[in-house]
Each structure stands twice: as C-alpha cells, then as structure tokens.
Amino acid sequence: MDSELYQRPKNKPAGFQPDFDTFHVRYKDGMRTVVRAIFGIENRGGDASQTIKYLRTLFNETDGPQIIERGTVIGGQEELFFCYWVNREAYQRWNTQNSVRDFFENDLALSGDIGRWRETGIISLTHHETNYSHDVDLTGFSALDGTHREKCDLCGYWGAARDRIPISAEDPLLPYGEVRVSSLGKRATIEASGNMCVIRTSQDWIGAPAAHRDWYLSEVEPVLHTGADFLRDHRAEAGTFAARYIRETTLDGAPLDRTCVLGYFHSLADLEKWTHTHPTHLAIYEAGMKLIYQFGADLGVRLYHEVTIFPRGQFDAEYVNCSNKIGLLQAL
Numbered sequence: 175m176d177s178e179l180y181q182r183p184k185n186k187p188a189g190f191q192p193d194f195d196t197f198h199v200r201y202k203d204g205m206r207t208v209v210r211a212i213f214g215i216e217n218r219g220g221d222a223s224q225t226i227k228y229l230r231t232l233f234n235e236t237d238g239p240q241i242i243e244r245g246t247v248i249g250g251q252e253e254l255f256f257c258y259w260v261n262r263e264a265y266q267r268w269n270t271q272n273s274v275r276d277f278f279e280n281d282l283a284l285s286g287d288i289g290r291w292r293e294t295g296i297i298s299l300t301h302h303e304t305n306y307s308h309d310v311d312l313t314g315f316s317a318l319d320g321t322h323r324e325k326c327d328l329c330g331y332w333g334a335a336r337d338r339i340p341i342s343a344e345d346p347l348l349p350y351g352e353v354r355v356s357s358l359g360k361r362a363t364i365e366a367s368g369n370m371c372v373i374r375t376s377q378d379w380i381g382a383p384a385a386h387r388d389w390y391l392s393e394v395e396p397v398l399h400t401g402a403d404f405l406r407d408h409r410a411e412a413g414t415f416a417a418r419y420i421r422e423t424t425l426d427g428a429p430l431d432r433t434c435v436l437g438y439f440h441s442l443a444d445l446e447k448w449t450h451t452h453p454t455h456l457a458i459y460e461a462g463m464k465l466i467y468q469f470g471a472d473l474g475v476r477l478y479h480e481v482t483i484f485p486r487g488q489f490d491a492e493y494v495n496c497s498n499k500i501g502l503l504q505a506l
C-alpha cells in the first residue's frame with residue numbers, strides 16, 4: 175500500500191487499547207482513487223419499473239460499475255443504486271457515453287411523476303476511512319478488487335474516525351465555499367461545497383441468530399431510526415445537507431436484512447459534533463454497546479461505515495425532474 179495511505183493518529187490517547195477489534199480496508203500498491211456514484215429514481219406516484227429496468231441495463235454496458243447495491247429510502251420515495259468503480263477513467267467513459275447521457279438528457283425524462291438523479295463522489299483514499307465490526311466482506315469497499323481487510327486499533331475513542339483518515343495528520347479538513355449550481359429547474363447540476371463529508375453506514379443482520387436479530391430490532395433499530403430522521407429533518411442543527419435511511423434490497427428489489435444511512439454533512443467536524451454530542455447518536459451508541467457486550471465476539475449483527483471528505487470538484491450531482499426534497503437540492 176502507498177505510504178500516503180498510512181495513518182498517523184493525532185487523537186489516540188497514549189497507551190490506549192480498545193476493548194474490541196475492528197477492521198479497516200487496505201489497498202494494493204498504486205490504488206489511490208475509487209468512484210462511488212449513486213443513482214436514484216424519485217417516484218412521486220407513477221410506475222417507475224421501466225425506468226429502473228433501463229437504468230439496470232446501462233450498468234451492464236462496457237466500463238460499467240464493479241459493485242452494484244440497491245436500496246429503498248425508508249419513509250421516502252426513492253429507489254437507489256450504489257455503484258463503485260476502482261477505475262476512474264472507466265467511470266468517466268461509462269458516464270459520458272451516449273446511452274447514459276440520454277438517460278439523463280432525453281427530454282422525455284422531464285415530464286411525469288418520475289425523477290432521476292446521480293450523485294458522484296471521486297473518493298481519494300487519502301481522504302477516506304472505513305470501519306468494520308467483523309472481518310467479513312460485508313458491503314461497499316471491502317468487495318472491491320485490490321482490497322483486503324486488516325485489524326485496526328484506531329477505534330474505541332472519539333476522534334478515531336479522523337485518525338483513520340490519512341490526510342488528517344496534516345489537514346484539518348475545514349469546510350470551504352458554497353454549494354455551486356450550474357443549472358437549476360427541471361435539470362439541475364450541482365457541485366458540493368469544499369470538504370463536504372459523506373458517510374455511508376451499514377447495519378446487517380443477515381443470518382444473525384434470532385436472539386441477536388430480535389435484540390437489534392427492538393433495542394437498537396428504533397433509536398437508529400430516530401437519529402436518521404433527525405439528520406434528515408433538522409439539517410441546520412445537525413450540519414447536514416441531506417440524510418437518507420435506506421432499506422437495502424437485492425438487485426431485483428426484494429428486501430434484505432440490512433439497512434444503511436447515507437449522510438451528507440457540511441464537514442467532518444459537523445459529523446463528529448453530532449456523533450460525539452448529540453443525544454440521538456449517543457442513544458444509538460449506548461444501545462449498540464449493550465448489543466456488543468451482550469453477545470460478544472459472536473455477535474451476528476454486523477456494523478460498518480465508510481467516511482469520505484470531498485475537496486472542491488470531487489463531488490457533483492445531477493437531478494432531472496426531481497422535487498426539491500432530494501439530495502443536495504435541499505442545500506439550495
């Protein structure tokens with residue numbers, strides 16, 4: 175792995191040893207960038223099945239994504255696909271080809287009750303961290319070619335997430351600039367403000383023993399739901415541009431025993447502030463710790479997150495025929 179991706183922790187207290195192991199993703203030499211583009215369909219009451227079917231055929235074209243995961247926004251109107259590429263040029267070739275452009279730019283997309291959108295982050299691995307509760311290929315980064323997982327002792331204290339981000343040793347990752355809009359209306363194109371911080375979490379109880387699943391669903395999930403709703407509904411207080419609580423599904427749309435939260439924060443400091451101090455995350459944290467201590471190393475519920483900071487120019491989005499309740503449109 176390139177030396178620029180080594181962590182140089184500044185927050186870890188001297189002599190601190192975490193109570194439990196977590197794992198982080200490591201990369202093969204020369205790997206510095208991953209693209210995560212999220213594609214969404216906003217359905218305000220029409221039949222989105224043909225649009226979704228067509229979008230899925232685009233993923234199969236040359237240079238399409240290496241990983242595709244699907245979900246439905248809980249309490250919302252969006253279906254979305256998380257797509258990952260390890261090759262940035264392949265993403266750019268795919269995204270600029272006629273069939274993909276036509277999906278967004280065809281005038282037929284401008285009418286009716288169906289909106290379509292794309293939110294793309296060019297992830298610099300120097301500006302990124304992952305944290306897995308288990309050494310399993312769960313979701314997101316761990317399934318990418320050229321990656322493996324290793325045990326990580328930068329966990330169990332506030333500031334560990336920042337310590338896991340390599341560039342944080344020399345860059346405070348302060349936010350700068352505004353969200354920029356190059357067009358508005360039925361076809362909006364938007365660029366995120368500098369150092370926007372995006373988190374995708376994962377809560378997975380696929381195959382968990384019934385006692386673990388029942389504990390998670392009765393004690394942890396309700397407080398997680400409250401926290402995710404807070405991030406969505408109180409954006410000024412939370413420091414978020416947008417947040418979605420998502421039920422993950424198979425590619426055909428059948429529900430899986432897995433959810434994720436996709437949160438767009440103004441900055442890493444805003445994410446930390448909510449995580450370290452807000453009653454909604456503290457309640458999630460407490461419920462999660464009880465679950466971990468109850469079932470120990472055999473816990474069948476698996477937790478994960480990936481966090482990225484995007485310097486100006488590394489995150490852009492396009493929204494076609496969408497309402498103003500979608501993604502970064504809420505930032506305007």
Ligand code: HEM
Nearest residue numbers: 329330331332333334335375377398435437449458459462
């Ligand atoms: C069931 C869901 C969740 C559980 C059980 C949970 C629990 C925890 C625990 C136990 C930690 C401390 C872990 C460590 O450092 O080793 C932690 C840290 C963290 N959590 Fe959560 N959490 C959950 C959901 C979320 C969500 C939805 C977000 C954001 C949208 C989030 C953001 C974070 C961040 C950024 C940290 C790292 C803080 C730091 O190191 O400074 N968590 N969480």
